[in-house]
Amino acid sequence: MKIKKLIAVLGALIPMGFLFYPTSFLSMTACAVPTQQYTRKPAYTGLFSFPTFDIPPAAKPASVDLTAVIIIPEYKDTYNQQYAGGAKVSSGGTMTADMLKVFKSFAGSVGEDIEALLVAKGMTTKGPLAMAEVTYPDKKGADLTVSTHVIFDIHYTNPRYLRSNYFEGGERAKVYSGIMTVGVKVYYYMLEPLSGEKMWIKKLDLGVQDYTYEYGVGEERYQSGYDECGGPIYGYRATNTYIYDQRAKIFSDILKDSYSQVMVTAWNYLDTDEMLYLKTKSREVRERKRY
Numbered sequence: 001m002k003i004k005k006l007i008a009v010l011g012a013l014i015p016m017g018f019l020f021y022p023t024s025f026l027s028m029t030a031c032a033v034p035t036q037q038y039t040r041k042p043a044y045t046g047l048f049s050f051p052t053f054d055i056p057p058a059a060k061p062a063s064v065d066l067t068a069v070i071i072i073p074e075y076k077d078t079y080n081q082q083y084a085g086g087a088k089v090s091s092g093g094t095m096t097a098d099m100l101k102v103f104k105s106f107a108g109s110v111g112e113d114i115e116a117l118l119v120a121k122g123m124t125t126k127g128p129l130a131m132a133e134v135t136y137p138d139k140k141g142a143d144l145t146v147s148t149h150v151i152f153d154i155h156y157t158n159p160r161y162l163r164s165n166y167f168e169g170g171e172r173a174k175v176y177s178g179i180m181t182v183g184v185k186v187y188y189y190m191l192e193p194l195s196g197e198k199m200w201i202k203k204l205d206l207g208v209q210d211y212t213y214e215y216g217v218g219e220e221r222y223q224s225g226y227d228e229c230g231g232p233i234y235g236y237r238a239t240n241t242y243i244y245d246q247r248a249k250i251f252s253d254i255l256k257d258s259y260s261q262v263m264v265t266a267w268n269y270l271d272t273d274e275m276l277y278l279k280t281k282s283r284e285v286r287e288r289k290r291y
Contacts, residue, residue, distance in 0.1 A: 041167040041216075044249040047098070048105035050256055053113045053263040059122035064272055066279055069134055069193055070115045070127035071147040073107040094154040098248035103150075106255045110148060113263055114270070118146070121272050139193040143279040146190055146270065153183035153208070164236075165216065172236060173216030173243040180247055182254055183208035186262055188269050190278055192285040199278045199285075204265045206258050211250045216243035 095103070111128030118125050126138050131147070139145075159178035166172050184206040190199045219236040227233050 039165045047252040050109040055120045058120035063122035067124040067142045069142045069145045072111040072128045073148040075150045099251045102252045142193040145193045149187045151185040155181045172219045180211045180213045192282045213246040215245040
């Protein structure tokens with residue numbers, strides 16, 4: 001009898017279980033909120049600091065009868081073949097805004113170190129200054145203008161989609177990867193200050209290399225509907241903002257690695273005897289142009 005009663009009870013309960021199955025199952029599956037895994041966003045530090053150039057033993061201050069105006073290095077992006085001296089190239093060229101900031105920091109360091117090395121050679125200097133900031137009295141009182149231009153040839157492959165990530169702080173981004181090819185040439189100029197006529201040009205070719213880079217494009221959440229439990233369904237769309245971008249870090253590392261070579265080459269190229277010879281040629285230019 002007891003067995004028959006147990007069978008009867010189970011027979012009544014089992015259909016009820018199937019009756020409530022969809023609700024109970026959905027509450028455990030479709031209606032459950034998944035646990036989200038968050039990734040730490042890459043943080044790139046030290047982008048704007050460059051190595052200290054160890055200047056060889058200095059000559060006596062002002063022991064060489066030569067005054068030079070030092071120009072803060074400018075760059076040209078081969079994307080549009082136009083000297084920038086600032087932010088113009090970034091609007092149509094291949095540098096990102098952060099890469100441009102890295103270059104400006106690099107240029108400031110190079111300008112200061114070139115001034116220091118010429119002082120160490122016993123010369124008198126003015127600057128470093130942007131070319132547009134050099135006044136007429138500065139030009140007239142100088143024997144030579146020392147200028148440095150850096151030519152960047154930068155190309156990117158079409159990036160490929162890797163994944164979508166949630167980052168700490170609640171940000172979500174689509175992550176892409178690509179190849180960044182960077183070629184660098186440095187040109188050292190000496191000019192007659194008033195006319196700007198080129199007296200001397202020398203070059204340092206730092207070569208071309210490929211680098212793999214990664215970046216994340218931010219996404220914003222929007223509600224696209226409701227699920228069978230009455231809960232919201234969300235979709236995501238791109239915001240055209242970068243959550244992070246490795247290109248500025250790579251660019252900074254390239255300039256850091258080449259910094260010592262750029263400065264050693266400047267030390268060797270900016271030879272005192274050769275500059276004194278160019279001083280006499282600079283005077284000839286002034287006399288010919290009647291400055």
